[in-house]
Amino acid sequence: MSEGIFEGLRCTNGGPILSHLIYADDVVFLGRWSLENALNIRRILRCFFLASGLKVNLAKYSMFGVGINDEEIKFMADCMNCKKGSFPFKHLGLIVGANMNLIRNWKPVIDIFKSRLSIWKAKSLSYGGRFTLLKSVLNSLPTYFFSLYKAPAKVIDALERIRRTFFWKGSDDNSYMSWMAWEKVIAPIEYGGLGFGSLRNANLAMLSK
Incomplete structure (x- = not known):
């Protein structure tokens, strides 16, 4: 990530760049919406497999897009060989993307x-x-x-x-x-x-x- 292969999200002007969140065996990647960015994630995971012998099952992954239409999310998910996700969803037992005022x-x-x-x-x-x-x-x-x-x-x-x-x-x-x-x-x-x-x-x- 530090080499610029995957472009994460800048939290604030001049602030840190957030590219991934890891807890135990759960990982969330956050980055700029682009096909190149998505394919680079696949390449990084491939390198991880070759180095560690641990293969990542992309079929269990879900792709989410903020402010992106459903057709584009579906296209990107197909390119990644993963599922199209939808909000709200549950992560580590917590509801993400729901209106918690309800x-x-x-x-x-x-x-x-x-x-x-x-x-x-x-x-x-x-x-x-x-x-x-x-x-x-x-x-x-x-x-x-x-x-x-x-x-x-x-x-x-x-x-x-x-x-x-x-x-x-x-x-x-x-x-x-x-x-x-x-x-x-x-x-x-x-x-x-x-x-x-x-x-x-x-x-x-x-x-x-």
Whole structure:
């Protein structure tokens, strides 16, 4: 990439050039839309195979174009012997290219919350057990999404409702008794709360970071 064989994307005027993102065995190539650029990627991957013996299966790859019409994307994908991709898509468990202001796109996070509670059969746990589970597991589940997207208020309310219901009764029964206001429960320990923390504040803090 540093030799100029593949032309990446410049982030800002005079800023660094972004050509690829790698996480474990997942790779995303980002570059200027041109046939020469695409073919050079194929040549680079061919050289990688010859040097390492690890062959890349292009049939599992997807080609995406931003601001490019579907016919041109299909043509480029055929030249690369890969699939034509479409937005939104999922990468490393995260939705890319979706409007995250829409509540329906947060459904995976809400579903994970609910599924984890059903796995643990929380109704049979004591308050101490529910407290530990909330602090160690459930509070960390939306972190991935919260670090990149601002959650709509209704999504935060839905997640807080799940946490509140889980802590006070541990099931989805219609009636239960809450012994303290939830705002007091999630407050820091030094202010008399249990230190669960507000999901809304966690979301804003992660985005600020």
